[in-house]
Amino acid sequence: MAELSAVEARTLLARAFVQDPLMVWFFPDDEVRPHACAVMFGLFAEHYLAVGRVDVVRRDHPVAVAMWQRPGQEDGGAAEPEQLPTLGGLMTAVMGAGRAAEIGGAMAVLGELRPAEPHAYLHLLGVDPACRGEGLGGRLLDEGVAAARGEGLVACLDTMNPANVPFYEAHGLSVRHEVRLAGDGPTVWSMATG
Template sequence: MRWVLPQAPTRADACAAWLGPSLERYLAAGRVDVLLVDEQVVAVAAWRPPGAEAAGAVAATLPSPAGALRALVGAARATHVLAALGGTAQLAPAEPGAYLNYLAVHPEHQSRGLGSRLLRHGLDALRGEPGTPWLATTDPRNVPFYERHGFSPAGTRTLGDDGPVLTVLHAPGPGCAPPPAPSA
C-alpha cells in the first residue's frame, strides 16, 4: 500500500476508500468469509470467482475500485498502478479459478491460526470447482505461510519501475484444497 498510496498521513483512509468498493463487489458477486471474536470482525478473506466482474447486476451499481483509485491518486498514478498490477496476468494459472484478493487478520489477533483457518475454509468451499485457486502478495513474509498451505510460487514481477516485487502463488491443483493442518 505504501507504493500505491504514498501519503502516510492519509494512507489508512485512502486504503478504506479504495478497497471498500472492491470488498462491496466481493460481497455482491464473490465470496467473503469473516471470523468474529467477541462479536468483532478480526479476520477476513475475500475470493473472486472466475467471471465475477461480469456477474451480478448489483456489482454494476457499485463504485469502481479503479475510479476510486483515480480519485485518490490522480489519473496518471492510477493508470501506472493499474497497468503494473494488470501486467501480472501471465502469472495466472492456465485455468484460473477463484482468486484470493484479501486475507487479513487484525494485528492483535495474528499468530493464532485465524488466517490459516480462513484459508482452509475458503479452499474447502472451492473443492471441486473448476480452475486453480491463486493469489498474489507483495509481502515476502507471506510466501512461506501460503507454501505451508500447499500453494506454490508461479513467478514474480516488479510492479512498475518503482514498485515492490509481487509473487503469484497457485494452489496445488484444480479444485484442490491444501493439506490438512497439522494436529496440535
C-alpha cells in the same frame, strides 16, 4: 459464514493492509494511507459481499476476512458503469490521473500471471493486527482452498509481501511467478495450489 458489513470489512482490511508493500506503494503518505485503503477496500467489500465468496471470523467484531473471486465473476471492485465510484475513478481521485495510470498499467500484469485452468482467486485475506499469530488467517485460507478443490478449481493469489510467501507455502500454495512491478513497484509472488 458469519455476517459482515461493507463498513466492517473495509475497516478490518485497511488496518490489516496499512503496512503492506503494495499499499505503501499506492499511498505513500502514512497519515492518508489508512483512509485511502479503507475507501478502496470498501469497493472490493461491496463487490464480494454481493457476488463473491466471503469468509469471516467474528468475535465481538470481525477479526479476519477472506474474499474470493470465482470463475465467471467480474473482476473484484469493478462497478457497473452507472455506479460510482469505479475503482479507476477512485484511484484517479485519490492519486491523481498520472499516478493512477502508472499504477494501473503496472498492475495489469497480474491477470497474465493467473493459471489458465479454472481457478478461485483469493483477492484479499486480512487479519486484525491484534489477532495475528492465532491461526485465523490460516483457518480461512484452508477453508477457501478446500472449497476450491471441492469445485475442481485451482486456488491462486498474488502477494506483494515477502513475509507472506512462507505462510502461503505452509498452506499448500507454491510460487508460480515472481515479477517486479514496473516503475518503482513491489515484487509480486503469484502463487497457486498444485
